[in-house]
Amino acid sequence: MRLGRIFGIPFGINYTWFIIFVLVTTSLAMVEFPVAFPFWTRAQYWAVGIITSLLFFASVLLHELSHSVVAIRSGIPVKGITLFIFGGVSQIGKEAQHPGTEAKVAIAGPGTSLALAAAFWALSVVARPLNEQVFALARWLAVINAALAVFNMIPGFPLDGGRVLRAALWGLTGSFSRASRIATLAGQGISYLFILLGIVWVFNGNWIGGLWLVFIGWFLENAASASYRQVMLREALSGYSAGELMTRDCAYVPGDITVRTLVEEHVLRTTPDDVGGGRRCFLVSKNDTLQGIITLTDVKKIPRNRWDTTLVSDAMTAAEKVLKVRISDNAFSVLEQMDERDINQMPVMDDGGKVVGMIGRDNLIRFIRARSELGMQK
Numbered sequence: 291m292r293l294g295r296i297f298g299i300p301f302g303i304n305y306t307w308f309i310i311f312v313l314v315t316t317s318l319a320m321v322e323f324p325v326a327f328p329f330w331t332r333a334q335y336w337a338v339g340i341i342t343s344l345l346f347f348a349s350v351l352l353h354e355l356s357h358s359v360v361a362i363r364s365g366i367p368v369k370g371i372t373l374f375i376f377g378g379v380s381q382i383g384k385e386a387q388h389p390g391t392e393a394k395v396a397i398a399g400p401g402t403s404l405a406l407a408a409a410f411w412a413l414s415v416v417a418r419p420l421n422e423q424v425f426a427l428a429r430w431l432a433v434i435n436a437a438l439a440v441f442n443m444i445p446g447f448p449l450d451g452g453r454v455l456r457a458a459l460w461g462l463t464g465s466f467s468r469a470s471r472i473a474t475l476a477g478q479g480i481s482y483l484f485i486l487l488g489i490v491w492v493f494n495g496n497w498i499g500g501l502w503l504v505f506i507g508w509f510l511e512n513a514a515s516a517s518y519r520q521v522m523l524r525e526a527l528s529g530y531s532a533g534e535l536m537t538r539d540c541a542y543v544p545g546d547i548t549v550r551t552l553v554e555e556h557v558l559r560t561t562p563d564d565v566g567g568g569r570r571c572f573l574v575s576k577n578d579t580l581q582g583i584i585t586l587t588d589v590k591k592i593p594r595n596r597w598d599t600t601l602v603s604d605a606m607t608a609a610e611k612v613l614k615v616r617i618s619d620n621a622f623s624v625l626e627q628m629d630e631r632d633i634n635q636m637p638v639m640d641d642g643g644k645v646v647g648m649i650g651r652d653n654l655i656r657f658i659r660a661r662s663e664l665g666m667q668k
């Protein structure tokens with residue numbers, strides 16, 4: 291759910307955020323505040339609970355925002371910020387190019403949380419003799435922001451502390467991939483510790499806290515593995531261009547055949563001029579000029595009872611709307627573009643703008659598989 295923009299950075303919330311918002315507010319209004327301050331009215335518990343909870347999420351947003359702002363200032367694009375069940379995440383467009391930049395971007399978040407903790411602590415000191423509600427709110431926010439800073443500085447990738455660790459190792463060894471591997475191992479080790487500790491808690495009767503720890507550990511493990519795969523992909527692909535990995539024998543089809551003909555004679559069958567059945571993507575051309583491209587995704591949008599009456603040229607994505615890559619583009623950046631736009635293949639054009647091939651996820655995956663089969667991964 292998109293909410294708006296701050297400093298030009300779009301931010302939004304995931305539906306899981308509502309679960310945690312309700313949980314935090316309820317535990318504040320029904321447990322935390324009533325235990326510490328027994329003489330408030332029920333309305334006061336809920337009002338202070340809601341405001342505290344909102345300020346907590348504003349704090350998380352500020353933490354993420356500081357990562358994003360430092361990233362943008364260092365020339366790294368940021369797609370947006372999303373708040374979800376475990377806090378926030380900044381979608382940073384690509385990895386930093388230098389260890390110093392990575393360290394700066396990583397440390398900005400915990401630094402902000404620490405500054406917020408100090409500010410709320412100061413507010414709690416001032417408010418203590420004046421207003422119990424403001425005191426309660428400020429004290430809780432001081433503690434939670436400090437906890438946020440400490441948690442995020444745990445040196446396991448992809449936590450902020452793990453990124454700092456990676457930047458330090460990267461600076462020391464000069465190897466991004468080795469630094470990533472060690473920081474990821476640390477991250478996975480910490481995730482397993484979380485899970486183990488959570489199980490111990492569950493057996494000691496702390497069900498909610500224990501399950502929560504297991505959940506966080508599981509999430510961290512997933513995030514660490516996923517980030518590492520991305521690093522390995524970058525490592526494997528970065529020395530190659532789109533032109534080197536693309537398929538040159540594209541299947542061309544005319545635009546004036548029906549969708550059914552396309553499916554029956556080109557998708558599901560091997561024709562003499564074709565490499566085989568099961569193709570997912572076709573270039574549509576007329577007199578040697580590209581009119582568009584049609585993929586199985588486009589075909590699936592047409593109801594089956596209209597396959598006989600719909601022409602390929604009506605179902606395709608027109609050439610001018612198709613995103614293309616250049617033959618000299620880096621293969622990893624091609625993958626990033628496909629991820630960003632959620633597409634599976636892109637036409638590749640030469641310097642004259644003529645389409646000379648197609649590059650798809652399957653090309654890249656086959657390439658990586660072959661590389662690792664030959665023992666070429668670092």
Ligand SMILES: [Zn+2]
Nearest residue numbers: 399400442450
């Ligand atoms: Zn952070």
